[in-house]
Amino acid sequence: MIINYFAKHSQKYASKWLVFAIDLLIVMATFFIAYFIRFNFSFNFNVGQFWLQVPFIFTISVASFLIVGSFKSVIRHTGFTDVVNLFKSVVLIAGITGLLVTLNNKFGVVSNFTVPATIIAFHAIMSFTVLSASRLVFKMAFKHLQCKLLASKRILIYGSGDEGIVTYNALVNNTTLSYVVVGFIDDNTKKKGKNINGVPIMSFGQVTPIFAANNGIDEIVVASESVSSGKLIALIENLSVANVKITKVPPIDNWINGELSSKQIKQVQIEDLLGRAPIEINSPTLQNEFSGETVLVTGAAGSIGSELVRQLAEFDVKHLILVDQAESPLYDVEQDLKRAGKTDYTAIVADIRDGLRIDSIFQEYKPTMVFHAAAYKHVPLMEKTPYEAIKINVNGTKLLADTSSRYNVKKFVFVSTDKAVNPTSVMGATKRMAEMYITCLQKESKTKFITTRFGNVLGSNGSVIPLFKKQIENGGPLTVTDSEITRYFMTIPEASQLVLEAGSMGKGGEIFIFDMGESVKIFDLAKNMIKLSGLRYPEDIDIKITGLRPGEKLYEELLANGENTLATYSKKILISKTRELDYERIKASIEELCITNRFQNNNIVLKMKRLIPEYKSNNSDYERFDKRVQTYKKVKGIVDNKVDKNIVNR
Known part of the structure; x- marks a missing residue:
């Protein structure tokens, strides 16, 4: 308490004028000591002459300290600059003294008055030494008291x-x-x-x-x-x-x-433990790409969408259109933009499944670029409700893409997922179907349709990190579906940067995949989060293995069977070369699937499996359809890489 009070009020009680007075006292004391040393540690010098010199030295010292301002520093924070200022003050005192004494000796202004050169030199050396030492001693004493009392x-x-x-x-x-x-x-x-x-x-x-x-x-x-x-x-x-x-x-x-x-x-933070350097993109082309554009972002209140909005707001866009059906989170994003001083935006509560509503937004605001981040993403929930997954992830994307094409939007950037690669879940399959639809649409549209795929996003809504944090706060245990399960991770800003960069370089029809380093074992992630919280595993918090959830993979992939990659000018972004599709039939099949009755979940999944040959359910009730599709293909003599052209619509 004492040292806290002293530290808080030190400016009040140890004012600069007190420091000024102490410095003057030191200078005058060292002036006497210089005489004492000069005359062999005795008083065998002209004391009367000394007392005449005292006010002279005092006046010069006052002037020098005021000119340099060395007394204004906070003593307990004395550093190299403060020592330099003391040196300047002492040199100025010695310089002025020497100059005035020389002039007086030459012109005789004050008779019988002089200060020996050796005294001036001794005084300067001793003044600088003692002034510097006094500050160091005070700093050390203050630090010692601080250590003792704080x-x-x-x-x-x-x-x-x-x-x-x-x-x-x-x-x-x-x-x-x-x-x-x-x-x-x-x-x-x-x-x-x-x-x-x-x-x-x-x-x-x-x-x-x-x-x-x-x-x-x-x-x-x-x-x-x-x-x-x-x-x-x-x-x-x-x-x-x-x-x-x-x-x-x-x-x-x-x-x-x-x-x-x-x-x-x-x-x-857990982001620091990803096993790779943070992804940083400083592309000068991005500013030119978005300058003067009217950009529409769907899912603008979500984890990726909101970060896309924040990053796009830093560019010289003409107007930002924020679309989301989640009212409260959208309001929060709007407030963030207001606090940042942004005014060129419009926040709109709307559902991407409402074709008339989407059309009215395009008609009013005429967006020139679209970033589509709205989606249902939770694998177990979508496994229970295939109709809802189709309605948002496929039909919503279809309506938005069709509208973008109809209004001649320059670029349409679709945010997909690595779960669309060799999907084992309804959610992954619907995202793959959305990829396929916009690829088909590219053949007949002036709009450049671009797809981006990446893995799990650290800290996004519903992701494993917030879940682990909540479980740690509640005292555990942390739940992991399998001790060997791995995932690719990137941060929200990284994902958004790469989406913008891919959107900038896209020419239409590409599927961009991102280099996310090595996949991370979720079990190790859980252990590290426990340790980061200052707790011990398993003494303080344990980890419980719950088993794979319906549709969940043990390992995620970035490339589907039959795909390989092409390089881009960015080392972190690659283009996936997908197999050829029967565009007309696939487009027609997806359109038919989008109007399927909500009570036909089994029929929906079966049609998706026939449409996506690599879609094989894992730990799901829908695994029984995989055998049926395989039998169907054997009867028809269909091989996997030809299935798109033969079994759609059957």
């Missing part, structure tokens, strides 16, 4: 480069919490054994649970963007038993006014 944390900083040093300064200068930096960790073995501000640099291998326990380490702050996710995972796994918290410094671009605050240091 709650303190013992810290290791991962990274001894510029970011590490800035982090060190931000921590040690914190006034609300005392940080004791025990050491720096660095992967450069040449730095091992060296010191920064008296703090040792150690290697990654030295940071063991025993080391952490023996040194009372509370936290490791990662202050280097080059630290791999593998190293972060190793830290989390090795030090979780020692209850060491792992935090991370944000990128330099996110620092406030170019300066780092200790409040900006946040706990390591």
